[in-house]
Amino acid sequence: MTTVTTQQHTRRNGPAHGKRPELAAFLRSRRARVTPADVGMPPGLRRRTPGLRREEVAQLSGVGVTWYTWLEQGRPINASSQVLDAVARTLRLDPPEREHLYELAGVPFLPGRESDVFEVGEEIQGIIDALDPLPSVVYNARYDVLATNPAYLDLFGTPLMTGTRVRNALWSVFTASEEDCPIVHRTQELPLMAATLRSGYGRHVGEPVWERFIEALSDASPYFAKLWRSGDVVPPGRRVKVFRHRAVAGEIRMTSVSLTVNGLPECRIVTYTAADEESRRRLAELRTRRRGTAACT
Numbered sequence: 001m002t003t004v005t006t007q008q009h010t011r012r013n014g015p016a017h018g019k020r021p022e023l024a025a026f027l028r029s030r031r032a033r034v035t036p037a038d039v040g041m042p043p044g045l046r047r048r049t050p051g052l053r054r055e056e057v058a059q060l061s062g063v064g065v066t067w068y069t070w071l072e073q074g075r076p077i078n079a080s081s082q083v084l085d086a087v088a089r090t091l092r093l094d095p096p097e098r099e100h101l102y103e104l105a106g107v108p109f110l111p112g113r114e115s116d117v118f119e120v121g122e123e124i125q126g127i128i129d130a131l132d133p134l135p136s137v138v139y140n141a142r143y144d145v146l147a148t149n150p151a152y153l154d155l156f157g158t159p160l161m162t163g164t165r166v167r168n169a170l171w172s173v174f175t176a177s178e179e180d181c182p183i184v185h186r187t188q189e190l191p192l193m194a195a196t197l198r199s200g201y202g203r204h205v206g207e208p209v210w211e212r213f214i215e216a217l218s219d220a221s222p223y224f225a226k227l228w229r230s231g232d233v234v235p236p237g238r239r240v241k242v243f244r245h246r247a248v249a250g251e252i253r254m255t256s257v258s259l260t261v262n263g264l265p266e267c268r269i270v271t272y273t274a275a276d277e278e279s280r281r282r283l284a285e286l287r288t289r290r291r292g293t294a295a296c297t
Contacts, residue, residue: 020074023104027072030091031057038092052090061086062208071105079105082206089209120147124261127269128152133287134271135254141200141266142213143170143193154286155245155252155272156182168213170197174221184242184251194227195234200266202233236268240275247289248282 032051036042039052039060052060058068063083070077071087084105088098102109120138128136128149135152137145145159145167159172170193173181183189204210218225236258243252253275258268274280 019104019106020076023101024072024074026100026104027087027091030093030097031072034090034092039090057087057090060090062212063087079107080206081107082204083208085204086208120261120264120267124264124269128271131271133283134273135283136269136271137169138261138264138267138269139169140264141197141203142168142210143197144168146267150290151283151287152272154290155243155254155283170194170224171217171220174217174224182243182245184244189241190223191227191230191232192234192239194224195232196236198228198231199233199235203266236270241272245282245286248285250278250282252282253279 031054034051036052036056039056041052041056054069054072055065058065061068061083063086067077068087071079081102084101084107085098088101093101099109124138125147128138128147132149132151134149135155136149137152138147140146148158156169156172159167159169161168161171173183173186173190173193176182178186201210201214214228218228238255238257240253240255243254245252254272255275256270256272258270261267261269274283
């Protein structure tokens, strides 16, 4: 029986594979600190581990259970940046931890490339709350709704992606009927939203979370699928949008302004201001209805 020394193993498999034991220990420690509740999963019965199971990490990351198990066991398997990004999101790694994961896996780390953000802190929530009565929301590049203020909920409600816990504005408007969609000029606005999504997609091509989202929305909305195939790209920007709300008569014309947020990669605060006096009056009516409802509860 031939004994393979550490030096021989490193020469045979490359320097990166010499870090695999540390990679295995790091992944196990990060997995142990993430609870099912953290990722919106039920705790289940007879759970022997304090954190997520390996199969749960694989499922949430969009990778095979065997592949993730081998990765966590420190086996010499290949890992792409897209897959490592997905695992990093599932394990809720902060930027230094994410860079450490790349280093241990032997994959070049690009500092400008950041994982999706799924939540905001109290400071950002306080800012958009202070903007009330201006409807305000925080989106990431995929239009996931990360935070809202009461005025935004007055105008749009809570966009929910059917069958998941993800709140997503694109899913809400593309899967709604024309009567239920809050956007009046759908043929003008929805193509711009799809093109804005594509401008962010270029940084995430191949990432399981993004690819699953686009595939699911394409299946749910033939119109989105058609727009996505067009390949159009536009950045987010200022423009006037026209909305409708069942509680008030007439249209509500709003000017949207996008603001980037330091410390939240690829996220933006979108704030709406009334474009005319009649729209301002209708927004005030929605706010009065909300306060009246709150007073009755």
